[in-house]
Amino acid sequence: MTSTLALAELPQLDRRTLADTAYEALADLLAAGRLAPGDRLSLRQSAAALGVSVMPVREAVSRLVADGVLEVAPTRAIRVPIMTARDFRALAETRMAIEGMAAARTAEHRSKADLAAIRRAEAAFRAEAESAEPDRTRAVRLNRDLHFAIYAACGLAPLQEVIARLWLKAGPVINLDLRAHPERLLQGFALRRHAEALVAIEARDGPAAAAALAADIREAADFILSRGGLRDA
């Protein structure tokens, strides 16, 4: 027998299927706002673009449909759901409630290491937002990183997964808007709320952390709704 000890240290290489890869590619497209609400998606075209057969794309799309990130129209066409203003408001309210709760738990349970990670993420976002020529794409990613640094510290894995799904669903609307109006993210709205959240988490003040996160989400949602890009309920 060969050295079991040495072999045990080999990292378990994850066998990614083509479907997994396709899923990530599509999810990225959606999260980045490259696929706008109402856009149609063709299995064959996507497959050709990814250089695979339709099978893996089919599986990826069926997962995204299950998540509500894509939908099959009554005509069987696959498209990005067109959210009404009412839908978007309900999604934002759900996020405020759930993400606020996660932030509160983090504030109460956080370790020093958690706090340090959150501090780093906050600083990274701040640096990008306050730089002379902020990179939009980068800022979006850093904003996401900060939020999930907070949620990751809440200690409840299922809660984190739930939030990730909600973000995926809100992604197209939020980031499409951001592409059109990059000024929002970089004008201090978010910065203030992030700072408040950080202070609350430092002070182990759950309710304050929840309030800061909820305000962050509400302000972004209100901004998008005020722009009137969404269809009425």
Next chain:
Amino acid sequence: MTSTLALAELPQLDRRTLADTAYEALADLLAAGRLAPGDRLSLRQSAAALGVSVMPVREAVSRLVADGVLEVAPTRAIRVPIMTARDFRALAETRMAIEGMAAARTAEHRSKADLAAIRRAEAAFRAEAESAEPDRTRAVRLNRDLHFAIYAACGLAPLQEVIARLWLKAGPVINLDLRAHPERLLQGFALRRHAEALVAIEARDGPAAAAALAADIREAADFILSRGGLRDA
């Protein structure tokens, strides 16, 4: 042109794909506890049992895997995830937080019609639980109906979907236990909490409704954990 008025009244016939049907069939199996944690699932056997090719089953399974209700083992075998006691506790805590919140919203926003529906659901469950020879399967379904009557009235569709997913994930563990020990559901634990929730919703007392739901979930989880059927973390 033919009579547009008459045509408008035709019910939009929903085109269910075989994959949809397969998904429901498998989800039912899981929710009913017929598929226990650790059990393997073969695509071809399932397809044969459903009388279709593997394609629709594949799609259904890929959705369930995305939901975390099934998993693909490193050997590529599909099976029901074996939840550790730690996992189960985290899931229960997440449910307590989210479902409690939904119940609180319902208490605050409910209409008279909502309240009537919840009352009916509570009475139906009570009748079954207090009957001389309660039907286990029926009781499980009525319990679920009651919970979702409460969540449906919270006014937030995305929140409801989140909860449905959490139930699907917890289903195998909970209902497997219930199959083995039917006495739990029928010994008044749940009945008391349901009554408390109903009173709180009637009184528009959000916090009390949240507490009642959380207690209901916690007690069921504690009972299962105390039985020691789950693997240690």
Next chain:
DNA sequence: GCTAGTGATCTGTGATCACAGTTTGAGTGA
């Protein structure tokens, strides 16, 4: 000039086949 119809081309859905990797169990050896 405008509408109804028509056919080519696209769509997603489902079945079937091919393949590489895994599991299993019977057979063989000590």
Next chain:
DNA sequence: TCACTCAAACTGTGATCACAGATCACTAGC
């Protein structure tokens, strides 16, 4: 009686084909 071997049967994954229905550009008829 036990451990090992090896082949047959199974596993999920991916590609390909078949099909019914939806689109869309275009033309015939009014």
